[in-house]
Amino acid sequence: MLDDAELQADHLLEVNNIEVIYNHVILVLKGVSLTVPKGGITALLGGNGAGKTTTLKAVSNLLHSERGEITKGSILYRGERVGNLSPSDLVKKGVIQVMEGRHCFEHLTIEENLMTGAYTRRDGKAAISDALDMVYTYFPRLKERRKSQAGYTSGGEQQMCAIGRALMSKPETVLLDEPSMGLAPQLVEEIFGIVKALNENEGVSFLLAEQNTNVALRFAHYGYILESGRIVMDGPAAELRENPDVKEFYLGMGDQGRKSFRDVRSYRRRKRWLS
Amino acid sequence: MSPTFLYTVEVILNGLMAGVMYALVALGFVLIFKASGIFNYAQGVMALFAALTLVGIQQGQVPFSHLINAVFGTDIHHFGWTVPTLLAILLSLCVMILFAWLVNRLILRHLVNQEPIILFMATIGLAYFMEGLGDLMWGSDIKRLDVGLPSGGSFWLEDVTAGWAAEGSEYYGMYIDLLDVWATMIAVTLVIVLTLFSQYTKTGRALRAVADDHQAALSVGISLKAIWVIVWSIAGFVALVAGIMWGAKLGVQFSLSLIALKALPVLMLGGFTSIPGAIVGGLIIGVGEKLFEFSIGPMIGGATENWFAYVLALLFLVFRPQGLFGEKIIERV
Ligand SMILES: Nc1ncnc2c1ncn2[C@@H]1O[C@H](COP(=O)(O)OP(=O)(O)OP(=O)(O)O)[C@@H](O)[C@H]1O
Numbered sequence: 001m002l003d004d005a006e007l008q009a010d011h012l013l014e015v016n017n018i019e020v021i022y023n024h025v026i027l028v029l030k031g032v033s034l035t036v037p038k039g040g041i042t043a044l045l046g047g048n049g050a051g052k053t054t055t056l057k058a059v060s061n062l063l064h065s066e067r068g069e070i071t072k073g074s075i076l077y078r079g080e081r082v083g084n085l086s087p088s089d090l091v092k093k094g095v096i097q098v099m100e101g102r103h104c105f106e107h108l109t110i111e112e113n114l115m116t117g118a119y120t121r122r123d124g125k126a127a128i129s130d131a132l133d134m135v136y137t138y139f140p141r142l143k144e145r146r147k148s149q150a151g152y153t154s155g156g157e158q159q160m161c162a163i164g165r166a167l168m169s170k171p172e173t174v175l176l177d178e179p180s181m182g183l184a185p186q187l188v189e190e191i192f193g194i195v196k197a198l199n200e201n202e203g204v205s206f207l208l209a210e211q212n213t214n215v216a217l218r219f220a221h222y223g224y225i226l227e228s229g230r231i232v233m234d235g236p237a238a239e240l241r242e243n244p245d246v247k248e249f250y251l252g253m254g255d256q257g258r259k260s261f262r263d264v265r266s267y268r269r270r271k272r273w274l275s
Numbered sequence: 276m277s278p279t280f281l282y283t284v285e286v287i288l289n290g291l292m293a294g295v296m297y298a299l300v301a302l303g304f305v306l307i308f309k310a311s312g313i314f315n316y317a318q319g320v321m322a323l324f325a326a327l328t329l330v331g332i333q334q335g336q337v338p339f340s341h342l343i344n345a346v347f348g349t350d351i352h353h354f355g356w357t358v359p360t361l362l363a364i365l366l367s368l369c370v371m372i373l374f375a376w377l378v379n380r381l382i383l384r385h386l387v388n389q390e391p392i393i394l395f396m397a398t399i400g401l402a403y404f405m406e407g408l409g410d411l412m413w414g415s416d417i418k419r420l421d422v423g424l425p426s427g428g429s430f431w432l433e434d435v436t437a438g439w440a441a442e443g444s445e446y447y448g449m450y451i452d453l454l455d456v457w458a459t460m461i462a463v464t465l466v467i468v469l470t471l472f473s474q475y476t477k478t479g480r481a482l483r484a485v486a487d488d489h490q491a492a493l494s495v496g497i498s499l500k501a502i503w504v505i506v507w508s509i510a511g512f513v514a515l516v517a518g519i520m521w522g523a524k525l526g527v528q529f530s531l532s533l534i535a536l537k538a539l540p541v542l543m544l545g546g547f548t549s550i551p552g553a554i555v556g557g558l559i560i561g562v563g564e565k566l567f568e569f570s571i572g573p574m575i576g577g578a579t580e581n582w583f584a585y586v587l588a589l590l591f592l593v594f595r596p597q598g599l600f601g602e603k604i605i606e607r608v
């Protein structure tokens with residue numbers, strides 16, 4: 001774990017007061033600011049439609065292909081404005097997004113999927129095959145299924161494939177969008193465990209968007225809470241976990257007992273995904 | 276062997292070879308559709324344009340000579356040289372690549388995120404523009420294309436097969452045009468090369484990734500703009516090969532662009548997203564229409580080849596809307 005002083009020392013990514021509009025009319029982010037320190041796991045929390053995905057896409061510049069536009073504010077990576085860079089340029093700079101819902105290439109095998117992650121790399125076959133070995137050590141299950149078509153692997157394997165594919169680009173910062181979506185609790189633990197290991201051993205920084213506040217705050221160092229396009233609260237993860245409001249609204253541990261509406265809802269959602 | 280049987284074999288062989296040619300045109304459609312979701316109406320005209328360009332370069336024609344002469348009052352038509360076939364083919368390929376780049380730069384780049392129907396309209400516009408451009412650059416007269424492939428019947432085959440017929444029957448052997456045989460071999464080679472390219476190269480893998488999920492492809496840093504130029508270039512290359520084969524057979528003229536109409540039923544049959552589908556679909560249509568014309572045609576006044584393919588394709592559509600090989604829609608439960 002990093003302590004506060006370290007967290008402030010070295011900012012990789014700075015999002016300054018950005019506004020995002022879809023289709024020229026729908027204002028989705030209303031002045032969001034956050035920072036991602038080098039070597040940390042930063043969580044971006046909030047319910048459905050809060051704007052987490054939009055924030056990540058604003059950084060990775062995938063908004064363009066969805067008719068979204070940053071109309072105000074700025075995004076700096078290592079102090080340099082990155083608003084005009086293409087997603088491909090950003091990947092070359094070390095920023096890559098793992099999209100919500102996994103988005104594996106269904107008709108490609110797991111290994112081919114991983115190899116597409118190395119598309120922008122120019123450092124030779126040996127380095128890429130080392131990266132592949134590295135991914136396989138973190139995700140041994142992917143190695144077992146390397147020849148399977150991704151479309152026929154399980155949800156957990158696809159999530160691992162999506163993360164592994166991003167790692168193949170040798171990223172410095174991974175924007176990870178809802179890795180827990182639709183996965184059984186022990187699988188969520190497993191995947192977050194691997195994220196933590198990657199963070200500690202390989203020095204990869206993460207900006208993690210999650211609805212699953214409980215898990216996210218256990219693994220992250222710092223958290224931001226987003227509601228209807230605004231940051232409403234932020235702080236070190238340990239503090240947020242103890243905050244009474246967070247407990248009540250996001251952790252389902254309010255006075256009325258442990259089961260809250262949110263649990264019921266996410267349970268339903270999971271069910272929908274499985275059916 | 277009875278002559279009827281031998282005739283039937285001949286018809287099937289000719290059907291297969293025609294089918295390969297249909298498949299070749301259909302392939303161009305499938306490539307672009309898979310990578311960008313665009314139904315490229317201009318694919319047929321691209322074949323015509325490529326063939327015109329090849330003939331023009333080969334014979335040393337001055338491009339836009341009518342226009343130049345009209346404006347400057349000159350009277351030039353030829354440079355006075357001819358270009359060796361292979362070099363001319365390479366130069367035509369360069370023209371098709373330049374064309375692919377221009378289409379992306381000037382048209383498609385401005386239409387990203389538009390509805391498929393709008394992109395489709397754009398390709399209709401493109402088709403008619405190219406038709407005019409082809410005329411303007413190279414003139415609208417019918418041209419003979421000779422790329423040095425042998426043509427005419429194979430005497431060897433005729434001699435051999437003539438002996439197969441039963442004693443005393445009036446059978447003079449099979450007629451197979453050598454040009455068709457060559458065209459088939461070249462088309463098969465092209466398909467194999469394309470398959471190897473898409474399976475085993477980094478760019479090929481990226482093409483398949485874009486075809487599967489272009490958002491995800493963007494997210495790993497694949498540039499869609501670059502991929503689209505590559506895909507249109509490959510489609511241009513396929514159009515060039517198709518244009519050469521059909522042009523050598525029928526002469527280079529406007530009706531060449533109508534071969535696209537032959538590709539449509541192939542696509543309906545094989546599915547818009549499947550390369551094997553385009554090939555098998557082409558073969559089925561080729562053999563189907565030749566057999567039908569041979570067996571039923573004489574009873575109903577012939578000329579069935581114009582519509583048979585469509586009827587066959589419609590029947591298939593009714594029973595299997597995603598096409599014969601329409602990409603399996605992977606659905607997890
Ligand atoms: N392409 C789009 N066009 C128009 N509106 C959009 C688009 N994408 C998202 N939105 C809207 O922007 C808002 C924020 O969406 P976003 O996907 O960023 O939320 P989120 O926090 O990621 O939610 P979830 O947890 O459900 O993924 C929502 O109201 C959504 O309807």
Ligand SMILES: [Mg+2]
Pocket residue numbers: 052053054100177178
């Ligand atoms: Mg989201």
